Amino acid sequence: MGRDRHPKKEVEEAIRYAEANGWRVEVGGSHAWGRIYCPYNDAECRCGEFCITSIWSTPKNPGNHARQLKRVIDNCTTRQRIEEARKVAPVGSD
């Protein structure tokens, strides 16, 4: 799909996980490899500062970096699922 791959395998996997969850990836920077953008970046979102998360080119510990990236994405999608459940519940509750 044209974008540069991250040189660290674990981090590249985390970036693909972000993409699979609708996050947009933008490549650019020097110490920074790029950024991921939350698809729900609005007032309702609870990612807060991490709605836009920076990714290092050479993180001190690639495994930790990848794990933290995945955690940001999981926290966000959990939020989304809760939102969905709330929207659905009143219809099915009687």
Place this chain on the structure above:
Amino acid sequence: MEYEFELRFNLPTDDADAGDLVERLGEAGCDDALIGIGQPGRIALRFTREAESAKSAIVGALEDVKKAIPAAKLIEAGPDFVGLTDVADMLGMSRQNMRKLMLVHAANFPAPVHEGSAAIWHLEPVLQWLRNKGGYDISHEQIDVAHTAMQINLIKAADRLELPMQREVRALVA
């Protein structure tokens, strides 16, 4: 040991763009932190830092950020201020079970620092309580990092302390 903690900062309004700040943080050795730049005027860093103690990890991180962005003002260090859901997530239990635990032990569960539409605790006394109660796998490092984050927040809050009033009232609120 590895310590996980978060530092959130206010940025001066007319400072450089986020990309530039991230580069400076990288230069200063914050490549062991995940950096969030999704809120205008804010920056957040989630560290996983190798250090001998939580204090040297967190103080070292504050020094690194100060070096990279001298005008950044700390808003909050974490993990310190938490709701029941945060504690439940940390321990891998459900919010309902955490709430039940609190209600069953209402008399000696640590009092929240604030109770309103949501209740907020300092994490350290809650972890200490859970550890004393037994049956919960709480490490020395978890307590150390919660303790240090709380100290940082208290030091920060003391900026606003008026000393004459403190001398007058201290005994009444102890």
